[in-house]
Amino acid sequence: MPAGQQALEADNRRKNFMRLQNANSNLGTSSMTLHHEDALGRCEPCVVRRRGICNALIRDELKQFRTIAGRRTFAPGQHIHLADEKPEFFAAVVSGVVKLTKVLFDGRQQVVGLLLPPDSVGRALGRKTPYFAQAATEVELCCFPYAGFERMLDDFPGLKQRLLEQTLDELDGALDWMVLLGRKTAEERVASLLVMLATRASINDDEGERASACTQTLDLHLKREEIADFLGLTYETVCRQFSMLKKRGLIELTGRRRVMVPDVAALALAAG
Amino acid sequence: MPAGQQALEADNRRKNFMRLQNANSNLGTSSMTLHHEDALGRCEPCVVRRRGICNALIRDELKQFRTIAGRRTFAPGQHIHLADEKPEFFAAVVSGVVKLTKVLFDGRQQVVGLLLPPDSVGRALGRKTPYFAQAATEVELCCFPYAGFERMLDDFPGLKQRLLEQTLDELDGALDWMVLLGRKTAEERVASLLVMLATRASINDDEGERASACTQTLDLHLKREEIADFLGLTYETVCRQFSMLKKRGLIELTGRRRVMVPDVAALALAAG
DNA sequence: CGTTGGATTGATATGTTTCAAGTGGAGTGG
């Protein structure tokens, strides 16, 4: 199954869930402007509203926020921000996966961040992004042009606080990853990635229905090479470690980019 | 020369400089409370006031800030914050070096941050620090107990902004380090560390007098093992790379923890 | 049904770690 189709699958699962939450809204493949309840429209069922940056806004603030917001989609591989440039917009990931990469002069690459819904992309305070932000799958963003965003950052007190909270979370994530890159073995790195994805996925699932016990099926979204660049390894090594974990019974490979984890806790042990 | 004495030397250079800046104040080895100009006292010549967190405060705010602030010193090796605990205070480094470390279950260690004056230690918003903060040399901190600090964070609009700026800088630093840990060779790692220290040192020097061209002498402050834990290597490898760089003429070892860099730009090239 | 891009597996090369021995300077005590 090709990357794009898998991404769409993931997308559809999310949209199905949103439909459950908000049975009146008419969300198709490109849900446009049909909403019934009130002026919040597509914001009401949106992940970003429920658990992302928009969660920091009270109803009236959100209405204002909506006036500057606009959705944009990006094809796999497309760049969202370039390194060392001031981006045009701050944005929230509505669906899909964004990877943040840094490149060395000779082409060596390191993925320094992976953004899933409802994470934010971009830098506040008129700063440059020190990395490339690139769509790893089909991606839908809710974009806030800087002019308006910076203004609301000053007007809505909760927003700046939220931004600080998010930045601290990002920092914590980066520090954890430094331990992985500096001190963990190849097997621990791969296991760590899977555990991280499992954890994030279960947060999302919990909302809809029950948490699926300790066994989980994951979408990797990334190809082996991208995983390698995230873990500071080569793609061959990543392959071999997948095989190892499979041999040890800690995972099952149920598709090119699909992994079944029978016991997340056991895998977490192998993650160091 | 023993570690402690070297640290004191570095300390004294800083204090000498402070004396230049503020000829009236009577700064001895333990400058206490003798100041003449106004109520700002020891804050006036302090690095933290000039380039650290206190720089975000206007004069009146600083006066209030001073009422909750208190200086504390830590001996080399002493812990400042423990991992996964809410610290009692937010603080700024006045002199010395603080290292932030994370430890794996089996003792593997990774230094995830190195704080020099006028950096900040601690977490805002009542969060836990996800690392151990430990004095690497004799350290002097200016501490702000949380109760008061959080209050002023809400009262002084510039302060929260500044905290966000600093957190973004920390994040950028962490991302750079991820590239180092994930993709650079041992030699590039050591070179990168030296370039980073040289850059930071020159920022400090610039203020006092002219930047010392492209040649610099650095205090490492850390022992080989600590450097290794910062770079994701073993201390033997760090040793060997120091020797390599010396053989290549890029550095000279002028003391156990003292390095002379004849041409910082040339070293930066070797840093990848 | 051949083409293509990604994934897997194998064989070999290499950089770093590990284990081990030795150095050198600073502090100690006779």
Added chain:
DNA sequence: CCACTCCACTTGAAACATATCAATCCAACG
């Protein structure tokens, strides 16, 4: 003042994990 000790540092040799090079494999797709 001179051993003596200690700890950090240095250097060497062997072991090891991961990278590199190379050959399939496999599923999707035109």
